[in-house]
Amino acid sequence: MACSRAIASDPSLLQDVCVADKTSPVLVNGFACKDTKDVAAEDFFFSGLHKVGNTSNKQGSAVTAANVAQIPGLNTMGISLARIDYAPNGMNPPHTHPRATEILTVLKGSLFVGFVTSNPNNTLISKVLNEGDVFVFPKGLVHFQFNYGTGNAVALAALSSQNPGVITIGNTVFGSKPSISNNILAKAFQVNAATVDLIQAQF
Known part of the structure; x- marks a missing residue:
């Protein structure tokens, strides 16, 4: 009797950097690499997470992403960030990230957050977070954040993918x-x- 087992994960880097070449016609799972002689510091830089997002929308929230679309140097690195701004009673509505686990840190205000486990139990795991608190949302599970306080709130989310999707x-x-x-x-x-x-x- 024969038995085989496979363990899969994102591949390890095979070079120091693989800056995304967004002009390349080559279709790969991610982006093709820019020629290393053309790599510059700007490929690893983004300025924008200090800016307050515009929360004047139906949800009362704004997400400022810092993923491979903004930082080409993140290509093949398996990480990204996002700033989330919430107006009073604003929310980041129920959503999933099909390619990433998320770890959220509250920088300002108070948030009611939670995620729901998969079928058949569909259990809500939730908590009220205050400034400095951290909460993890498992990959692929439906989750949300709601501004539980009376003022504006801000959170920083780190995700385990260069392009987590939403x-x-x-x-x-x-x-x-x-x-x-x-x-x-x-x-x-x-x-x-x-x-x-x-x-x-x-x-």
Whole structure:
């Protein structure tokens, strides 16, 4: 009787740097590497996380990303950052990162945060965080943050991917193009089609 076992993870770096060449026509899982003779300090630099995000939107939050799109030198490094600003009662709505675990640190204010475990239990794991507190959101699980305080709040999120991706549940389910048909959503959420229409209109 034969048995085999495989362990998979992101590959280790095979060179010092692989700065993303966003002009390359080569399609790879990530970005092709820029010629090392063209690598410069600016490829590893981003200035913007000190700026307050514009929270005057329906959610009352703003995410300022610092991933491979902003910092080409992050290519193949497996990390990224984001600043999240929250107005009073603002939230980063339920979402997932399909390619990353997230660790969040509250820099200012107070947040109610949580994630939900997968089927069949769908258990909410939640906590109120204050300045200096840290919370981890496991890779792929639906999670959220809500400004629990009366003033503005700010958090810094570190993610275990150069390009973690984000799937915002409401936008994905009710704002897809083309739309998911009403009868499917009505059955999935156990509501009538008119309720689905009302929700879809918000997106």
